[in-house]
Amino acid sequence: MVNDIRPIRATSGTNQEGASAHNRRVMIDALRLNGPLSRADLARATQLTKQAVSNIIDELERDGFVVPLEAVRKGRGQPSTPYRLVPEGAFAIGLQIDRHLTRAVAVDLVGTVLVRSEANLPPDDPAGGVRVILGLIEGIRTELSRISAQSEKRLVGLGVAMPGPFGLAEFGDNKWMMPAWQKFPLLETLAAGTGLEVGLQNDAAACATAERLVGAAHGVDHAVCLYVGYGIGAGLILNGELYRGGNGNAGEIGMALLSPRGADGTVLEHRASLASLYQHLDLDPSDAGIYEHVDALAMAGDPELLAWVDAAAQDLRWSVQLIETLFDPQTVILTSGAPEALARLILQAMHPLLQSIAARPDRTLPRLQLGITDPWSIALGAASEPISRAFDPRFSAILKNRVGAG
Amino acid sequence: MVNDIRPIRATSGTNQEGASAHNRRVMIDALRLNGPLSRADLARATQLTKQAVSNIIDELERDGFVVPLEAVRKGRGQPSTPYRLVPEGAFAIGLQIDRHLTRAVAVDLVGTVLVRSEANLPPDDPAGGVRVILGLIEGIRTELSRISAQSEKRLVGLGVAMPGPFGLAEFGDNKWMMPAWQKFPLLETLAAGTGLEVGLQNDAAACATAERLVGAAHGVDHAVCLYVGYGIGAGLILNGELYRGGNGNAGEIGMALLSPRGADGTVLEHRASLASLYQHLDLDPSDAGIYEHVDALAMAGDPELLAWVDAAAQDLRWSVQLIETLFDPQTVILTSGAPEALARLILQAMHPLLQSIAARPDRTLPRLQLGITDPWSIALGAASEPISRAFDPRFSAILKNRVGAG
DNA sequence: GTAATAAGTCAAGTCAGTTGACTTAATAAG
DNA sequence: CTTATTAAGTCAACTGACTTGACTTATTAC
Numbered sequence: 024m025v026n027d028i029r030p031i032r033a034t035s036g037t038n039q040e041g042a043s044a045h046n047r048r049v050m051i052d053a054l055r056l057n058g059p060l061s062r063a064d065l066a067r068a069t070q071l072t073k074q075a076v077s078n079i080i081d082e083l084e085r086d087g088f089v090v091p092l093e094a095v096r097k098g099r100g101q102p103s104t105p106y107r108l109v110p111e112g113a114f115a116i117g118l119q120i121d122r123h124l125t126r127a128v129a130v131d132l133v134g135t136v137l138v139r140s141e142a143n144l145p146p147d148d149p150a151g152g153v154r155v156i157l158g159l160i161e162g163i164r165t166e167l168s169r170i171s172a173q174s175e176k177r178l179v180g181l182g183v184a185m186p187g188p189f190g191l192a193e194f195g196d197n198k199w200m201m202p203a204w205q206k207f208p209l210l211e212t213l214a215a216g217t218g219l220e221v222g223l224q225n226d227a228a229a230c231a232t233a234e235r236l237v238g239a240a241h242g243v244d245h246a247v248c249l250y251v252g253y254g255i256g257a258g259l260i261l262n263g264e265l266y267r268g269g270n271g272n273a274g275e276i277g278m279a280l281l282s283p284r285g286a287d288g289t290v291l292e293h294r295a296s297l298a299s300l301y302q303h304l305d306l307d308p309s310d311a312g313i314y315e316h317v318d319a320l321a322m323a324g325d326p327e328l329l330a331w332v333d334a335a336a337q338d339l340r341w342s343v344q345l346i347e348t349l350f351d352p353q354t355v356i357l358t359s360g361a362p363e364a365l366a367r368l369i370l371q372a373m374h375p376l377l378q379s380i381a382a383r384p385d386r387t388l389p390r391l392q393l394g395i396t397d398p399w400s401i402a403l404g405a406a407s408e409p410i411s412r413a414f415d416p417r418f419s420a421i422l423k424n425r426v427g428a429g
Numbered sequence: 430m431v432n433d434i435r436p437i438r439a440t441s442g443t444n445q446e447g448a449s450a451h452n453r454r455v456m457i458d459a460l461r462l463n464g465p466l467s468r469a470d471l472a473r474a475t476q477l478t479k480q481a482v483s484n485i486i487d488e489l490e491r492d493g494f495v496v497p498l499e500a501v502r503k504g505r506g507q508p509s510t511p512y513r514l515v516p517e518g519a520f521a522i523g524l525q526i527d528r529h530l531t532r533a534v535a536v537d538l539v540g541t542v543l544v545r546s547e548a549n550l551p552p553d554d555p556a557g558g559v560r561v562i563l564g565l566i567e568g569i570r571t572e573l574s575r576i577s578a579q580s581e582k583r584l585v586g587l588g589v590a591m592p593g594p595f596g597l598a599e600f601g602d603n604k605w606m607m608p609a610w611q612k613f614p615l616l617e618t619l620a621a622g623t624g625l626e627v628g629l630q631n632d633a634a635a636c637a638t639a640e641r642l643v644g645a646a647h648g649v650d651h652a653v654c655l656y657v658g659y660g661i662g663a664g665l666i667l668n669g670e671l672y673r674g675g676n677g678n679a680g681e682i683g684m685a686l687l688s689p690r691g692a693d694g695t696v697l698e699h700r701a702s703l704a705s706l707y708q709h710l711d712l713d714p715s716d717a718g719i720y721e722h723v724d725a726l727a728m729a730g731d732p733e734l735l736a737w738v739d740a741a742a743q744d745l746r747w748s749v750q751l752i753e754t755l756f757d758p759q760t761v762i763l764t765s766g767a768p769e770a771l772a773r774l775i776l777q778a779m780h781p782l783l784q785s786i787a788a789r790p791d792r793t794l795p796r797l798q799l800g801i802t803d804p805w806s807i808a809l810g811a812a813s814e815p816i817s818r819a820f821d822p823r824f825s826a827i828l829k830n831r832v833g834a835g
Numbered sequence: 836g837t838a839a840t841a842a843g844t845c846a847a848g849t850c851a852g853t854t855g856a857c858t859t860a861a862t863a864a865g
Numbered sequence: 866c867t868t869a870t871t872a873a874g875t876c877a878a879c880t881g882a883c884t885t886g887a888c889t890t891a892t893t894a895c
Contacts, residue, residue: 031466032648033459033474034669034822036452036481038852039445039882045827046442046882053439060437063842068439070829073843075442075883094891100841101891188786242438245675257755261672262824268667268757269651272786278754280783282688283747288784341689348684349663349755351674377686378694380594380678416440418668418824421451423476444883445851452852469873479874481852505862506872837895844889850882858875865868 035422043079046071048416050079051088054108055133055414056242059092061103080106087173088112088132108133111171113413114178116163116219117406118156119229120144120185120204122253123309125152127159128399129167129174130406132414134237138166139399149207157216180220180409181213182232184401186254187225188272222408224265226250227274229404230358230394231258232265236407238395239356247352248394249276249342251335251369252360252401253308255292257346264417265408276342291342295335297361303331314398318362329368336372343373343391347381355381358394366396441828449485452477454822456485457494460514461539461820462648465498467509486512493579494518494538514539517577519819520584522569522625523812524562525635526550526591526610528659529715531558533565534805535573535580536812538820540643544572545805555613563622586626586815587619588638590807592660593631594678628814630671632656633680635810636764636800637664638671642813644801645762653758654800655682655748657741657775658766658807659714661698663752670823671814682748697748701741703767709737720804724768735774742778749779749797753787761787764800772802 049069054060060068066076083089083106090109094102110131119126123146129138142159145151160181167174185204214221224232227250234240234248240260248258255277259266266273277292293299301308304327306316320328343355357373359366370393381390395403455475460466466474472482489495489512496515500508516537525532529552535544548565551557566587573580591610620627630638633656640646640654646666654664661683665672672679683698699705703723707714710733712722726734749761763779765772776799787796801809 031459031463031470031474033462033471034455036455036475036477036852037448037827038477038481039448039850039880040852042443042445042448042827043882049440049442053437056439057435057437061842064437065439068437069442071442071444072884074845074885075444077843078882094842096892098841099839099891099893101843101889103842190791191786191789261667261674266667269759270757270786270789273755273757275754275757275786278786279751280747282690283744284688338689341686345685345751345755348681349679349751351676351679351681353675380597380676380681380684383597383676385596418827421443421448421824421827442883445849445881446883449851467873478853480854480876483874484851500860500873502861504872505860505870507858507860507874509873839894840892842890842892845887846885847887848883848885850884852880854877854879856876856878859873861870861872863868863870865866 035424037421037423041421041423045416045421046075046079047083048414048420050076050083051108051414052416054089054106059105059107061105063103064105086112110135111173112177113410114167114171114174115180115182115406115409116160116178117182117402117404117408118160118184119402119405120152120156120183122146122186125156125159126399126402127156127163128402128406129163130403130410132410134403134407134410136399136403136406137170138163139402147203149204149209152204153207153209153212153216156213160217178219179413180222181217182229182405182408183210183213183221183223184226184229184405185223187256188275188278189223189225190270190272220409222412223271224405224408225256225272225274226252226254226360226401227256227258228265228267229258229401229408231260231404232407232411233400233404234258234356234358234394235260235265236411237403239354239392243353243388245350245352246354246356247346247350248356248358249339249346250358251296251339253296253298255296259350260352261350264415265411276346279342279345281338281341291338295338295342299335300328300331304328314362318364321362321364321368328365332365332368332372336369339369340373340377344377344379347379347390351380354388355391356394357391358400359396360398360401361396363396366393441830443827443829447827447829451822451827452481452485453489454820454826456482456489457514457820458822460495460512465511465513467511469509470511492518516541517579518583519816520573520577520580521586521588521812521815522566522584523588523808523810523814524566524590525808525811526558526562526589528552528592531562531565532805532808533562533569534808534812535569536809536816538816540809540813540816542805542809542812543576544569545808553609555610555615558610559613559615559618559622562619566623584625585819586628587623588635588811588814589616589619589627589629590632590635590811591629593662594681594684595629595631596676596678626815628818629677630811630814631662631678631680632658632660632766632807633662633664634671634673635664635807635814637666637810638813638817639806639810640664640762640764640800641666641671642817643809645760645798649759649794651756651758652760652762653752653756654762654764655745655752656764656766657702657745659702659704661702665756666758667756670821671817682752685748685751687744687747697744701744701748705741706734706737710734720768724770727768727770727774734771738771738774738778742775745775746779746783750783750785753785753796757786760794761797762800763797764806765802766804766807767802769802772799
């Protein structure tokens with residue numbers, strides 16, 4: 024008789040609590056974006072009443088997220104008391120899992136990296152790898168608690184970044200992916216092992232998250248981060264939030280076919296990733312000194328390397344045009360796992376950019392700019408994810424089903 | 430002394446009113462998505478309390494958006510009283526502006542087209558065109574008020590769809606765009622002339638909006654609508670909302686370069702749009718009978734047409750792979766300004782699809798499906814936009830700056 | 836010195852969702 | 866047939882977060 028076990032689908036409702044949570048996020052976001060602001064400033068900016076802001080700020084101060092600065096006189100009227108974010112208000116740990124090594128960092132509320140450490144990973148052995156990782160995280164937490172006594176209490180989560188895409192049926196033997204790791208119940212194991220909420224992003228998404236928190240996408244609501252690493256991906260900031268797609272695999276531009284007619288199936292990643300550079304230069308990617316080696320070649324202007332740069336830049340220029348055409352971002356940010364010298368060569372070689380709808384008369388941001396070039400940027404992005412999840416204003420944070428705010 | 434005229438940027442805050450507005454939208458959305466539901470059902474689905482839902486439903490009934498149905502007995506316990514949406518609860522007008530003609534429709538709350546009418550547009554004469562359009566809308570409103578006495582009071586807005594992209598510096602003489610119209614202050618003129626709130630979308634976005642309200646994307650939160658018309662575009666449903674990009678031009682896939690190395694600048698639109706078909710068949714696009722003519726050719730299996738279909742399908746297959754790779758949607762919907770027979774031929778010719786990250790073991794929706802094939806679908810999509818803006822749950826509807834909820 | 840201006844507080848008010856007990860109406864079980 | 870169980874829905878008091886409008890405080894401009 025009870026034959027309607029069809030699940031009813033609906034957006035979650037909300038209540039005062041949801042509104043209040045949102046308003047707290049809005050305050051923190053405004054302070055992050057504009058620097059110290061007075062209660063009156065915040066009231067104007069957020070369209071709330073002075074009184075509402077006052078109550079929220081009181082509460083945030085009590086909770087240790089903001090502190091008042093010296094009152095400033097700026098004309099007629101009572102001087103205002105600006106508030107600023109307290110970096111020690113929250114911490115997060117970020118974890119980068121790569122093919123041969125893993126890096127972990129701890130960041131604070133404003134995205135400053137406080138602790139970093141790395142370790143080698145046993146190849147194709149997730150179980151052993153997780154032991155290494157848990158040790159790494161344990162060490163990070165110990166050091167962190169030396170920096171701030173409150174750190175454990177204020178740890179909002181663990182962000183993980185690793186190469187995507189995730190959850191596919193295997194097709195071909197795709198060396199870009201890490202098959203053994205894809206099958207391992209990584210998030211559950213890490214959550215159990217650390218007691219923290221765990222989030223997952225691919226490398227490019229992590230870069231975008233980092234750029235959004237502390238980099239070129241800070242305060243930019245529509246930005247795409249083109250990540251050139253061992254693989255190639257695009258991290259999408261759409262409407263001020265990282266976009267993940269239906270299955271968390273949005274932005275896998277490295278797998279874009281270079282041409283409809285070139286039926287050979289050549290994709291961007293085959294031609295413009297660091298993997299292709301290593302192949303071109305006949306280098307071993309698992310070699311520990313490869314970063315410095317490539318750095319030296321780039322600084323020296325090695326002709327073989329420059330030849331690859333020129334060829335890759337052609338494809339990357341195309342991919343920027345594609346990104347602009349499909350996403351219409353305010354800016355495209357080039358990030359890379361490569362040494363800064365090489366990244367700059369690539370950026371240079373990509374100019375002039377191809378004509379696209381991004382060539383508007385009213386531009387304020389550059390069409391293409393260099394993002395964070397630091398081998399730790401992915402780990403930073405991983406750590407930025409829990410911070411963003413906990414403190415950035417977002418639709419899902421207002422709703423009642425406050426679970427796993429994907 | 431007052432040198433800080435730097436604008437403070439912040440997300441808007443919210444209050445009970447915002448929460449309440451959201452909850453009303455959530456109720457309407459749930460009824461739209463699931464069909465009639467009881468208050469208890471709604472409470473479970475939205476995570477609100479029975480009492481809260483009861484109050485909201487009372488109010489919605491008083492306002493004429495929902496009505497109770499017969500109580501139904503479904504097991505032990507008091508029978509439940511399902512509520513359903515009242516189609517006459519709201520109306521919207523949609524306007525399609527094309528190169529040679531304009532179409533206007535009126536729809537109701539559930540997306541049913543009630544009135545339709547079309548007219549020719551004087552070429553390259555926006556001022557004259559607007560007079561035609563205002564006459565058309567006037568006629569629609571008169572007919573609409575004959576259908577429902579409340580129609581004027583319940584008219585939530587005017588949606589406009591026209592070929593994009595919008596707001597560019599001119600580059601080249603792009604015949605796909607409508608230069609004279611781009612410069613004309615269309616929205617302002619229409620707003621003044623009709624007294625309605627006016628929204629703008631490009632053709633592909635309109636198709637996506639229609640698919641979301643009443644088509645294949647109904648209830649799907651991540652879908653991309655590939656629109657093959659005189660031009661080619663992609664309408665993006667991301668996180669359940671139409672995505673517009675930084676400048677309202679996201680999804681202009683017709684301008685995607687087919688290859689990085691093919692430096693000739695060939696873009697998708699040159700090869701797979703109806704414009705290219707007309708060129709291939711040596712037809713005049715401004716010919717009034719062209720739709721029926723092409724329909725007949727498609728039905729008859731004309732070899733010239735089939736040759737174009739095969740060639741175009743190759744590029745379109747590539748574009749689907751591209752869309753899947755970059756957006757990771759749950760499904761791709763093929764829509765077209767073309768006759769259904771032709772659309773089906775194209776769909777057929779696009780199979781088998783190219784390998785992509787969309788080939789997942791856990792798929793529930795088809796990778797590619799046919800959407801609404803009806804020459805009026807763009808006008809329907811245009812009309813769907815105000816309905817969606819007024820009634821769909823969305824972040825911007827919760828915030829306090831309830832102005833021009835882009 | 837007084838007026839003007841702006842930051843910020845006080846205290847009461849309001850509104851929408853919450854809580855928990857209660858009523859109503861049906862089926863299942865003995 | 867009676868009673869227990871289950872579920873929908875209402876009643877009425879409660880709560881919490883933002884709003885309102887008057888007020889205080891501190892500074893500059895005239």
